[in-house]
Amino acid sequence: MKTIIIVENGNVEQESISDILSQHTENYELLLTDAELASIYIAQQANVDLIIYDLSSAQSEQLDNLDRVTNLFPYIPCIAVIDEERGAQSPEVHTGISLCLSRPLKTAELQQQISEQLNLATSGQVRGIPI
Numbered sequence: 001m002k003t004i005i006i007v008e009n010g011n012v013e014q015e016s017i018s019d020i021l022s023q024h025t026e027n028y029e030l031l032l033t034d035a036e037l038a039s040i041y042i043a044q045q046a047n048v049d050l051i052i053y054d055l056s057s058a059q060s061e062q063l064d065n066l067d068r069v070t071n072l073f074p075y076i077p078c079i080a081v082i083d084e085e086r087g088a089q090s091p092e093v094h095t096g097i098s099l100c101l102s103r104p105l106k107t108a109e110l111q112q113q114i115s116e117q118l119n120l121a122t123s124g125q126v127r128g129i130p131i
Contacts, residue, residue, distance in 0.1 A: 002049040002118050003029045007039050007069075009054050009062065017052055017081065020107050021114075043073050050117055051078040056103050063095065070096030077117040081105065 006017050018030050031046065033039050039051065051073070053066050070078050077098040084102045098117055101110065 001027045001029050003031065003046055004050045004052060004114070005031045005033065005039050005042055005048055007033055007035075007051065007053045009034060009056065017054060017105070017110075020105060020110060023107065026111070026115075039069055040072060043069070043076060048073075048076055050114065051076055052081065052114075053078060053097070054081045056081060056083045066097070067095045077120060079113065079117060 004021070006021075008017060018032055021028060021030060031042050031048075033042065042048065043051070051069065053069070055062055055066065066078075066080065074096065078096070079099045079101060080095070080097045081101050081103060084104070098120075099113055101113060
């Protein structure tokens, strides 16, 4: 069973990532939090396979928290979820995340990207070393 930390900002206007994942048949252990410190503690204590960070109402504090998490745990893939209007030029792309998805989320696309990130995490691929 794969363990996924979901850091959500409590935005009630949009469908929760945990709700989307709970509808799928895959067996994931979902650890939910809305605080960066809790996500760091969970990642230190549990064998975490993926972090999903919801930045749909991103503020500079959330970006700093995401940067801190990805720096502390560079070996854990991280998916950032942003609002559609922010686009690929947003600062999230440069924080060490593995993938950036835009809201509104499509269940099939989210599930596919999670599967790909989890498979990459277990394949032993080395990143960031120049050939």
